[in-house]
Amino acid sequence: MSPAPLRLVVAAYNEAANLEGLFARVESSLKGRPWRAFVVDDGSKDGTGAVLAGLAARLPVTPVVHPVNRGIAAVFLSGLRAALDGAGPDDAVAILEGDGTSDPALLPAMGDRLAKGDVDVVIASRQVPGGEYRNFPPKRLLMSLAANAMLRLVCGLKGVRDYTIFYRVYRAGPLKRALEANGDAFTSVGGFACNAEMLLRLGPYSRGAAEVPFVYDYGLKKGASSMKLGGNLLSYVRLFRIHAEASRGGGL
Template sequence: MLFVVLPAYNEEAALRILLDDIREACRNIPTQIIVVNDASTDQTLQIAQAYARNYPQVRVVSHPENKGLGGSLMTGFKQAFHLRRNLPKEGLVWEKDYYHDIILTMDADNTHPADRIPLMVEQINLGADLVVASRYALGGNQYGLHPLRKLLSWGAGQVMGRFFPVEGLKDYSCGYRAYRASILENTYLIYDEELIESRSFAGMVELLVKVVNYCHDIREIPFDLHYEKKQGKSKMKVLATIGGYFSLIIRLKKETWGWVEWVRE
């Protein structure tokens, strides 16, 4: 079963289009879509609930108070863990002879093209533990992104690659990823609610840094980030995100090595 987790905050303009695209891309893949409404102030919740009434593979969870990206991901993951233990698997047919539960995350603003999902699922079924859709992999690109945001994303990858190197990984901050569900759930059992402590967009990097320790096979596939398709204002606060990245580095290095080893690095 594929579980697609969509954190959504004020995405009324894009959500219905994205859900249509996901359903089309996953028409041959048993899929559950989990929309996590993070206390949106627009019609996001109503749109998600109306969609779910027509399509039973869509489920909606709603926060009464805003919990940020990290909190929304955690809610979506716990819902996926619950579903994978309780949904019947009999009668599900894959194109291949093997079967893996997969948890996939992507942005709900329609900037991540859903047509990459089958390739990411295929890579997990071919043995990958984690697949990252990367703007920086050969063949990837990004469109419509402000130069400052481009610089921030590129810089985050360079800095995180220095402190938390992962062979072959170039895109640390993109949230378009597919995880082998058993590995993600085992990582959650180890960290519990501390799996994602960062409330800012640095939470995506924190999640990656913690999960890769339990992955044997990590792969990147290229994708085109289409930021020009985004409706409304960006949710990212640049200064808070930069601060979140540096706070994350200090916190994780202190936990792992202590101050002396961290200063030496």
């Protein structure tokens, strides 16, 4: 029996200049391994849709289109629901950024770590030896370091040091159970803090997490970030209540 395809959820907002290069790297990194990408076009205005149509005509790429921009929380919900449809319980589901900063060359190592069977999420981490923040604007670097330190102190999830990175590989079964149990509240805080929220929501359904070193090069971005620093900080504060609720169920 051939292995199940690695399912990729790719968040894309105005990424017309980046997607061709990203998928060239995906093809190179996943040679010999089946994959299927679900690219969520979140109301892009720069021709992302046309680029996606071209990719879908020649690669295993499925566009998931939001006619208007709905934000990253809705992107995660749409992309994960599409990717989990028909997935087996041990299939791997990865989330990547469409701007090219999530290096696909790390996917085989992340998938191999998940396949060991003792954890249900593998995180590409800047917070472990060998991981690195590269070319980060000072304010964003400070926010990321502060948010991760705060979340480690308060939440202390097993095996997690980098709470705020997009780039992860999940086991489909626990992820699907957590998403079905929470519905749209799986990403209730909105903004980029919902990325940490997903780990908290997954907690009661998961055996834990592992991390692999990741060099995040902010200089690879070709467009401006849509992240609002102030609103994100307020969202992180809301995560503590969510952690208290989730931790009563045990898990991660």
